[in-house]
Amino acid sequence: MSAPLPWRRVAVLGARGAIGGALVAQLAAGGAERVYALARGTPWREDGPLCHGPVDVLDETALAAAAARLADEGTLDAVIVATGALHAPGMMPEKSLRDLNLAALQQAFTINCAGPALAFKHFLPLLPRQTPGVMASLSARVGSIGDNRKGGWYGYRAAKAALNMVVRCTAIEAARRYPQAVIAGLHPGTVDSPLSQPFQGFVPAGQLFTPQQSAARLLAVLARLRPEDSGKCFAHDGAEIPP
Numbered sequence: 062m063s064a065p066l067p068w069r070r071v072a073v074l075g076a077r078g079a080i081g082g083a084l085v086a087q088l089a090a091g092g093a094e095r096v097y098a099l100a101r102g103t104p105w106r107e108d109g110p111l112c113h114g115p116v117d118v119l120d121e122t123a124l125a126a127a128a129a130r131l132a133d134e135g136t137l138d139a140v141i142v143a144t145g146a147l148h149a150p151g152m153m154p155e156k157s158l159r160d161l162n163l164a165a166l167q168q169a170f171t172i173n174c175a176g177p178a179l180a181f182k183h184f185l186p187l188l189p190r191q192t193p194g195v196m197a198s199l200s201a202r203v204g205s206i207g208d209n210r211k212g213g214w215y216g217y218r219a220a221k222a223a224l225n226m227v228v229r230c231t232a233i234e235a236a237r238r239y240p241q242a243v244i245a246g247l248h249p250g251t252v253d254s255p256l257s258q259p260f261q262g263f264v265p266a267g268q269l270f271t272p273q274q275s276a277a278r279l280l281a282v283l284a285r286l287r288p289e290d291s292g293k294c295f296a297h298d299g300a301e302i303p304p
């Protein structure tokens with residue numbers, strides 16, 4: 062990342078993930094004064110401009126505590142929620158309706174939609190009221206209903222579509238109190254990470270990004286967004302993804 066980024070104080074939730082970690086590194090290298098790198102089970106620790114700390118997006122007590130600690134130091138110019146899961150014990154992307162089960166569907170919705178929604182709830186008040194701010198969540202192109210031509214991956218697709226609706230609702234609500242804020246979903250491309258690892262065999266040659274490549278593209282996209290873009294989902298190349 063060569064061009065300086067426009068944010069002084071930023072937070073990344075899910076900072077231990079492949080993309081989350083790359084975002085943290087590039088935000089720090091890009092000149093941010095303060096980068097909060099929040100991840101499950103991480104004790105508070107200072108490291109130059111970095112401040113590591115704990116957050117579990119499914120634990121509102123933890124979210125509130127993290128948000129309160131950051132609020133003590135001032136507002137945030139950017140908040141990026143980089144959590145999510147495509148597979149987990151007992152949860153694999155479904156090829157057919159026959160594969161659906163309630164527990165896996167609930168798990169997909171909980172981590173991919175409820176978690177970021179609760180993170181938005183607790184971190185929106187940290188955006189500045191009178192100056193630009195951005196709050197984004199990693200979504201996925203497969204959450205686009207209009208773009209869905211292959212089917213399958215019912216739980217993950219539906220949860221990301223629901224997340225995109227949360228992004229839109231948050232943008233509408235935020236516009237009243239934070240008129241310069243942008244709330245956005247982001248599609249990082251297909252990225253080499255534990256999340257995509259079991260499915261990388263299906264990725265055409267040359268189309269698998271490193272986390273560093275994806276993070277650089279996402280930060281460049283975020284830096285270009287304006288309040289009129291709020292509520293939408295954008296891919297790593299800046300193109301808007303249809304709802």
Ligand SMILES: NC(=O)c1ccc[n+]([C@@H]2O[C@H](COP(=O)([O-])OP(=O)(O)OC[C@H]3O[C@@H](n4cnc5c(N)ncnc54)[C@H](OP(=O)(O)O)[C@@H]3O)[C@@H](O)[C@H]2O)c1
Pocket residue numbers: 074075076077078079080081100101116117118119143144145146147172176199200201202248249250251252253254255256257
């Ligand atoms: N990789 C891709 O090709 C791709 C494509 C499209 C969209 N995405 C989206 O990009 C995002 C990041 O994916 P990734 O590839 O970086 O995956 P990853 O390396 O598996 O990172 C996901 C991170 O989410 C964190 N997480 C899960 N549940 C959490 C919770 N309750 N509280 C806090 N953190 C939690 C995990 O934390 P722990 O470290 O504590 O387990 C993990 O670090 C996801 O939303 C994914 O859907 C990825």
